[in-house]
Amino acid sequence: MYLTQSLHRALQCHPDRVAVRFGDRRQTFRELGDRVARLAGALRELGMQPGDRVAMLSMNSDRYLEYQMAVPWGGGVINPCNVRWSAAEITYALNDSGSTILLVDDVLCAIAEQVRPQVRSLQAVVHCGDGPTPAGMSGYEALVTSARPAADVVRRDDDLAALMYTGGTTGFPKGVMLSHRNLCSSALALGADGLAPPGSTYLHVAPMFHAADMGLAAPHWIAGNCHSILAAFHPESLLDTIERDRVTHVVLVPTMIQMLLDHPTLARPRDLQSLQVIVHGASPISEALLERATAAFPGVAMVHVYGMTELAPLATVNPTHTGHGRRLAKGTSAGRAGACVELCIVDADGTEVPRGTVGEIVVRGPNVMQGYWGKPAETAAALRGGWMHTGDGACMDDDGYIRIVDRLKDMIISGGENVYSVEVENALARHPGVAACAVIGIPSETWGEAVHAVVVRKPGHDVSAAALIDHCRAHIAGYKCPRSIEFTDALPLSGPGKVLKARLRERYWRDQARQVA
C-alpha cells in the first residue's frame, strides 16, 4: 500500500479525466501525473533523499495537491505546517522534523522568511505562490518546467509517509508519524463506508495541512475522483465553487457550517443540486446547528466523521443521517467504528465500561499512527496496551454509536458532578442570540470548578448573561448551567477551526494547577 498508487491507477484508467480544478486552472490526471513526476524530480535535485521530510506552509492550492503526491513519489515524507501557528511554533515544528525543504506560498512568505534563519536543517525554500519569487527561493513553476520527471520510488507499507504536527493547542506540537499503510487503510475503510463513490467531485476547503482534509480526500484519490480546491473558506466562494465545479462532497467543520448558515449569501438562489454529502467533524456539532444545516441543504447527507491525526484520521462514521431518509435520532452521534477500526470505551484501568457510561475512547487498527516523532515516552503513553488513547470522553449506545461528551481535559468537575462542556454549549447554541460559544471550568472556592461560558453574540442581539443562564435552565440541569458568562467578539480558533479552550482557561488558571480527569 502506498499513497501514489491511486494516481498510478488513475493514469492507467482515465488519464484524460479532469483531476484538479483551482480557480481558473485545471489539470487532467495525465497533466497532474506529469507535474508530480517533475516536481518529484526537482525535489530530488534539491537534495531530497528517501525518508527526508519536506515541509509546506501554504493556503490551499492545486500545488498543495501536487506536493502531497510528489513528495512520496520522490521518496520523501510530507510535513504540512499549520498556517495559523506563530513563528515560534512553526520554527519548533521545522526544527523538530528536521525538514530539509520548505515550500511556501505568497501569504506565508513573510513568516517563512522570519523562521528560516532559525531552522538549521533547511537546504532550500521553494516559493509556490503566484507572485514574484523572493530572492533566495526557487520558483515552483521554473522547477517543475526544468526538472526531469522522476520515477516513483514506491516507498510503501510501514515506510513513513507523513509527519503531521498536532496538539499545538496545549504546549508544543508533537509530530505524528503516519505510514503509507496508516493513510491507505483509513482511506480504504472510508471508501468501504461509501464516502467516495466513483465519479464524485471532492472540494478541498478545509485546510489542506490538516488530517481532516487529507483523510477525507484520500478515498476520493482511490476512487480516481476530481479534486476541486478553494484557497480558504469563505461562504460565498464556497457556494460559488460548489455550483461551478458541480461539487458532490465537501468537508466542513461546525464553525464553517455556522458561518455559512449565518451569511447573507445563502439567500441567493444557486444550483447546488450536485452536492450530496457534507462531512462534518474536527469538533462536535450542536443539535441546533445540525437541524439548521439539514433545513438549509435539503437532500444533502450530513455525515459525521470523528477522528484525529493519530488515526490517519478515521475513528467513527455516522452514516445514518443521510439526505432524504434522514434519521435524526442519532444525528449528533459521532457514529460507529469505521470499517477497519476497533474502538472501545474504557475506564482509567483500560477496562471496557458498560454501554451508556462515559469513558475514554481507545482505538486499534491498521490506521493507528506509528508514534510521535522523537518522543518515545509520549508514544508509549498514547499507545499503551496496543490501543491509541484519544483523550476524548464518550459513551456508546446499544447500537455501537458513540456520543462524544468532551475532551477529557475539557470536562468540568463542579461540586463533585461531571459537567460536559459540549452539553452546555449545545444548550447555549439553541438561543437565537448566540453566534458561538465555549464553556470552560474556572476555579471556584465553593465548587472546585465552576461552569463558565464565553459567548459571541449575533449582531443586533444584546441578550444578557442572566437571560442566557435562564435559557440554559430550560434545557439542562441546574448544576450544569453556567455560573458566569463573559461576552467576546470572537473565540480563539485553531487552524482546523477548533476552539482553543486552553487559551480561554489560561488567565483563570494562571496561578493554580487544574486537575484533569
Place this chain on the structure above:
Amino acid sequence: MYLTQSLHRALQCHPDRVAVRFGDRRQTFRELGDRVARLAGALRELGMQPGDRVAMLSMNSDRYLEYQMAVPWGGGVINPCNVRWSAAEITYALNDSGSTILLVDDVLCAIAEQVRPQVRSLQAVVHCGDGPTPAGMSGYEALVTSARPAADVVRRDDDLAALMYTGGTTGFPKGVMLSHRNLCSSALALGADGLAPPGSTYLHVAPMFHAADMGLAAPHWIAGNCHSILAAFHPESLLDTIERDRVTHVVLVPTMIQMLLDHPTLARPRDLQSLQVIVHGASPISEALLERATAAFPGVAMVHVYGMTELAPLATVNPTHTGHGRRLAKGTSAGRAGACVELCIVDADGTEVPRGTVGEIVVRGPNVMQGYWGKPAETAAALRGGWMHTGDGACMDDDGYIRIVDRLKDMIISGGENVYSVEVENALARHPGVAACAVIGIPSETWGEAVHAVVVRKPGHDVSAAALIDHCRAHIAGYKCPRSIEFTDALPLSGPGKVLKARLRERYWRDQARQVA
C-alpha cells in the same frame, strides 16, 4: 487487520440482526458470536495451538461459516478442502498442510474415513453433518454446547490466516498462504468498489471452500451484512432462496449461470426484486451468455470480478455493466485494477507491453499471497520481481480495462499464429445448439498445434461438426476455427466450475511434450 474484527464490530453495533440463514436455521450475530467463541474453545480443547491448520471438507452450511470465524478466533489457520478432489488429492493436501483437526459433513464422511489413516498429523476429526456422528469422530453440536467460549486470540496482519490449496487441475495442488492482511485488504478494496452496501444479504452458493466465495463474502462481513447459505448449487433452490431470504448479492460462475438460464424453473414467476448484483468470475463469460443473463435478470448488475486464490482473491472489477444503466461495450471485459491492486500486462521479460497487446497479467499489492506453503522455488518463480505472475494472458485498453484472452498455457499456437481458446469458445457458444464447449490445442504435424473443440450439445439439437465449423467461420478468422470437433455429454469441471482442459488434452499429448508460451 484481522478476519474476526468484522464479527466483533457486528457484535458491537447490531448483535440482534440476523447474521446467518441456512435452510430453516437462522442465527443473530449475538448467537453466531457465541457459537464461534464456543467452537474456538472446543478446537483449543482438541489441541489447536496458534498457527495450527484446521481442515474442512464439507458442502456449504452455516457451520462452514462458523468454522471460517472460529478457527482464526482460536488462533488457528483455516484449510478448506476442495470437495471434488479425489482421495489422493485430499490426502496430499492434508499431509502437506499438516492439518491437525478435520471437520467433515455427512456427504464427505466416506472419503474422510478413507483418507484419515493416511494423514499422520490428524489428531481429531469433527463431524459437522446433521446425521448421526460416526464412531471415532466428535459431534459438532456436542462440542459447541459443552465447550467454554474462548477469547479471541487476535492473530493479525502478517500472521497466516488461511492455507488454500489450488492448482489441482494440473499436478498436485499447492497451498496458498494468505495472511490476515491479504484477506482483509482484498475485502476492503471490494467494499470501496461498492460491492457490499450495508444492509445487503449475500448468498453463499458457490462452494465455500473456494477463494471466490470467501473473497466476495468478505466485504459483506465487513459491512455487517446477512449471510444466506445454500448447501450446493441447484437452479430451483437458488431462485427459491433468493426469493425467501431477499438475497441482494450472489456470486455465480458462468457454468452456473448457463445451467440457471437453461433450467425450466426460470419460467416460473417469482419475486426476485431483492436481487441487485450477480458477481461472476472464476472463468471468462461469453458474450452470448452475458446477453442472455442480462435479458433474464433485468435490473440486476452483472459485475465481473477477476482474481485468483493467490490474490486473496481480488485483481480486477468490471463495474460498468450495472443494472439499468448497462453499458455492454466493456461487458465481457474483466474490468480494471481493484482499489488496492497494481496490475500490469507484461512480456516474458517483465516489461509492460503497449495497450492492446497480449501479455501476462502481473499484480502487486497488500492482497498478494505470502507464498506457496513449503515451496520456496515455486514461490520465488510466481512472485519474481515482487509481482504475482498470474499465468493469465490479457490485453489492456486505453481505459485500463483488461480482456483476458486465455490462460497462457491454454493458448494454442497453430501455424505460428496465437489462437486464444476463449475467443473460439465464444464463437461456438453463439450457436443455439451448443450447451457448453472447451477448445484445446492438439498435436498436428502440419500446424504444430491444431484447434480442437469439445462440445456438449443442447438436448434436442444434433448440430454436426461441419455445421459448427461453418458457424465459427462467420465469427472468427479461418485459422482460429476448430479443425476438429468431438461431442461429449459433459465437460470435466473443477470444484469451482472451471473446465479441466488439462484433462481434455491428456489423451492427445500423452506421448509428447507440449510447448507452453
